[in-house]
Structure formats: C-alpha cells, structure tokens
Amino acid sequence: MNRHLSSLDFMQSFSTKLELALQNLTMAQYPPDARREMRKFSSSEVAALLDVSEAYIRQIVLKDKGPSPETTSNGRRMYTLEQILELRLMLGEKGRKKWMNPRRVDGEECQIIAVTNFKGGSSKTSTTIHLGHYLALKGYRVLAVDLDPQASLTSLHGTLPDFDPREDETLYAAIRFSDPKPTKSLVHKTHIAGFDVICAGLDLTEFETAVALEMRKNGGTSFLLRVSQALEQVADDYDVILMDSAPSLNFLTLSSLTAATGVVIPVPAHMLDVDSTGKFLELASSYMQILSEMGTSAQWDFAKFLVTKFEANDHPQANMTALMRQVFGEDLLLNMVAKSTAVADALTWKQSLYEVQRSRFSAPKTYDRAMESINAANAEIEKLLWAAWGRE
Structure with missing residues (x-):
C-alpha cells in the first residue's frame, strides 16, 4: 500500500504556517515599537494593596509626602505600580505597620x-x-x-x-x-x-x-x-x-x-x-x-x-x-x-x-x-x- 502523505512535509508545513500566524498575531498585539505597560491603580486599589484606609492615602497626597498620582478628568487619583512600591517602602521605613515592606530580611532564605x-x-x-x-x-x-x-x-x-x-x-x-x-x-x-x-x-x-x-x-x-x-x-x-x-x-x-x-x-x-x-x-x-x-x-x-x-x-x-x-x-x-x-x-x-x-x-x-x-x-x-x- 502506497501512502501519499509525508509525515515530514505535514509537520514542517503546518509548523511553519502556525508559527507565522502566531507571530503576526503577537505583532498585532505588541508591535516591536510598542512599550507594554502595567495598568494604573485607583486610590481604593492602592489602599487595599497596602492594607490602609483610602483616607490615609489621600492624607499622604495632601501633605506631599509621597509620589504624586495622575489625576483623571473626573478627579480620580491613579497610581503606577512603581509609585505603589515607593509608598510601600516609605511607609515600611516608618514602621507603623509591621511587614508593610514584605521583602525578606536577614536570616530568611529565598x-x-x-x-x-x-x-x-x-x-x-x-x-x-x-x-x-x-x-x-x-x-x-x-x-x-x-x-x-x-x-x-x-x-x-x-x-x-x-x-x-x-x-x-x-x-x-x-x-x-x-x-x-x-x-x-x-x-x-x-x-x-x-x-x-x-x-x-x-x-x-x-x-x-x-x-x-x-x-x-x-x-x-x-x-x-x-x-x-x-x-x-x-x-x-x-x-x-x-x-x-x-x-x-x-x-x-x-x-x-x-x-x-x-x-x-x-x-x-x-x-x-x-x-x-x-x-x-x-x-x-x-x-x-x-x-x-x-x-x-x-x-x-x-x-x-x-x-x-x-x-x-x-x-x-x-x-x-x-x-x-x-x-x-x-x-x-x-x-x-x-x-x-x-x-x-x-x-x-x-x-x-x-x-x-x-x-x-x-x-x-x-x-x-x-x-x-x-x-x-x-x-x-x-x-x-x-x-x-x-x-x-
């Protein structure tokens, strides 16, 4: 019995076609010149992440003691993850909340x-x-x-x-x-x-x-x-x-x-x-x-x-x-x-x-x-x- 389908041709053909299609899809989502960014977080989300009240976050902003968030047209304050980390490290230094900065300390292994x-x-x-x-x-x-x-x-x-x-x-x-x-x-x-x-x-x-x-x-x-x-x-x-x-x-x-x-x-x-x-x-x-x-x-x-x-x-x-x-x-x-x-x-x-x-x-x-x-x-x-x- 002569089988007509070459396993090598089949695998190579669709491997190439699928790889190209997925590359095109990825390029459409993230072009080479695009800079992928993490979304921003509202003050309520920041408060939840830091386990403090939203009012406390507002107080820090009003006193100019922390990073300056972006303010939207409707007055919402939006923070980048980098700013949240800055807030966390700043509050951790004050020591008002234990493990505000959760990073490991001496004696704790990775x-x-x-x-x-x-x-x-x-x-x-x-x-x-x-x-x-x-x-x-x-x-x-x-x-x-x-x-x-x-x-x-x-x-x-x-x-x-x-x-x-x-x-x-x-x-x-x-x-x-x-x-x-x-x-x-x-x-x-x-x-x-x-x-x-x-x-x-x-x-x-x-x-x-x-x-x-x-x-x-x-x-x-x-x-x-x-x-x-x-x-x-x-x-x-x-x-x-x-x-x-x-x-x-x-x-x-x-x-x-x-x-x-x-x-x-x-x-x-x-x-x-x-x-x-x-x-x-x-x-x-x-x-x-x-x-x-x-x-x-x-x-x-x-x-x-x-x-x-x-x-x-x-x-x-x-x-x-x-x-x-x-x-x-x-x-x-x-x-x-x-x-x-x-x-x-x-x-x-x-x-x-x-x-x-x-x-x-x-x-x-x-x-x-x-x-x-x-x-x-x-x-x-x-x-x-x-x-x-x-x-x-």
Whole structure:
C-alpha cells in the first residue's frame, strides 16, 4: 500500500504556517515599537494593596509626602505600580505597620516554589503567573522561571526585548554541563515592577539528552543540582522564585523539585485529572526512592495541592473535591481557584487578571468572582511563605 502523505512535509508545513500566524498575531498585539505597560491603580486599589484606609492615602497626597498620582478628568487619583512600591517602602521605613515592606530580611532564605503536575491543562502556568503577579503587587521581588519548552508563561509577556528562544537564552544555557552561562544574563525585566522572568524555548529539551550522556560518562546524580546551582546565582536578588514546570516528570522536573523549597500541585477536580495526579505522585515517589538510596533527596518547607478550574455547581466536581479533601487533608489548600471566563479572556489577551482593568470585561461581576477566588488562593500560599520564614 502506497501512502501519499509525508509525515515530514505535514509537520514542517503546518509548523511553519502556525508559527507565522502566531507571530503576526503577537505583532498585532505588541508591535516591536510598542512599550507594554502595567495598568494604573485607583486610590481604593492602592489602599487595599497596602492594607490602609483610602483616607490615609489621600492624607499622604495632601501633605506631599509621597509620589504624586495622575489625576483623571473626573478627579480620580491613579497610581503606577512603581509609585505603589515607593509608598510601600516609605511607609515600611516608618514602621507603623509591621511587614508593610514584605521583602525578606536577614536570616530568611529565598523561597523557590515549583508549580508542577504532569497532567496538561491543570493550570500550572495560570497558577504561576497569577501567583507571581500577586506577590509583585504585594511588594515582593519575584522571578518566574519558565521550564516548559512550550513556553506558555514566556508568551504571556508578549515580545520581550533582546529575547530569541533560538539564541541560547533559556535556563538551559545556565544548566548545561558544557560552558554554562551566568544565570543573571538570562533574566529579563518585564513591564511589572518587581517581576522578572527567565524565558523558555525548545532547547530546554536538550537537557534530557545532556543528562543521559553525562550519566553514561560519569554516573551519579549531579544533574539534580543543576537548577539549584543556577538559581543560587540570583537568589539574593529575589524573595520568591517560581518555576513553571513542563507537563512531564523528566530530568529537568526532577532537578527543579530538588531545587525547590516548596511545591504547589494544581489539580482540576475531575476524575481523569485526579487519577493522572495519582500516577504523577506514584512515578515521582519511585524516582525519589531511587535518589534517596543514592544519597540524594529533596527537602521542602511545604508541599500543597490546589484545586483549579472549580465549578461550585458541578456535583461531580464537588464530590471529587470532597474525596481529595479526605485523602490530602491539610495538604490540600482550603481555597480553590474557580473556573472563569474572565481568566480565559485575560490569558487570551496575554495578560493575567491583575493586568486587566475591570471595566474591560462585559460582565464585571464575573471578574470580581474570579479575582476573589485567585486572591484567596494566593493569600493562602503567601502565608506558607511567611511560615517558612518564621514570621508571625
């Protein structure tokens, strides 16, 4: 039988066509000469972020003791994120509110959190980006490391200056065994103050081959320390480092789990997702057992499961959540991230929910519910950071 369709032609043709179409879409959203900016925040939003009253914010402005906000035609005061950070640091120096400046102090180590699960579609990237932006808005210094060759987290930041995934610019350049680059050279500033990123690309897959060759030549488990050693080079510059893992349990994921001080495992409350998570835990356990027998193990401050894409009115999901609550107990976060068209819309615009003005949504209450859900889950994770630092 003569088959007429060439697999090579098919893959090459549509790979090229799709890449071009997506490039054109990205160029339309973020032209090369466009400067992507974080939205501005109203005085009520600033008060909520700083956990003070709006009247107190107005008082600071009237006394000319803080940054000067932009005043709109209808008299609203709007602040940039940089101005909010300036306010936070200024109020933190006065010491009127403990941890107004939440950045870590002497004796507190940089928290490195792996967001992982090998089930695709479990909201790993959405969890990472929303947690990262939440923490940056709260005043932390955050680095997000994209470890997924599909580079979803990278693409959410539009066109980053001086980044080409084909030009040796991913974390692989810092963790390869031959001629590694300094990790700092791979860090990119984003349009969000306090939020930096190390981008991803297809060359991350080369780590798997490199590890196999290294183990054949020298044996041992030194590859497990590659991510940890790379992140140590920049840890002093950040309070929190977030790693968005690939949907697989490979050498790179194992190395990231070894580097982590904490782990968050997003799990949609569906039978197939929960079953897949069970397989992930089983496989990870077998790997960890082997590594433990070889004298290598990962120690974490915390490891938590997070229910994502939750629909409260869906009875099968409620039942599955109850099952997870029974099995995981306190290791399942109390707050669940609701499934929302607002989140889907924001990600389509290559933005997190924190970047989009509420007025842009046709159904603002949908935005409110989604934001409430995400804030609650992120606040719970923030408490885990404080517990790891030994804060009250």
